[in-house]
Amino acid sequence: MVKITISLEEETLQFLDRCANGNRSSYINSLLSQQRRQALEAETIAALLKDAEDPEYLEEIAIWDSVVGDGIDATE
Numbered sequence: 032m033v034k035i036t037i038s039l040e041e042e043t044l045q046f047l048d049r050c051a052n053g054n055r056s057s058y059i060n061s062l063l064s065q066q067r068r069q070a071l072e073a074e075t076i077a078a079l080l081k082d083a084e085d086p087e088y089l090e091e092i093a094i095w096d097s098v099v100g101d102g103i104d105a106t107e
Contacts, residue, residue, distance in 0.1 A: 032056075
């Protein structure tokens, strides 16, 4: 872990202390991890939506979908 110093407004620090149950670092890490996951999820969804509107990408996916079962013998 890396130690840093941050500045907080007094009311914000009081709120942090009420919520953190004695472990500010853990609480802040948890909040930032959650925010990071949400941001990554939003970025992923945006990229998927963009791909869904890209005719070249959709054509490529259709080609791959047509070969998904190639070489697989259903009786094996």
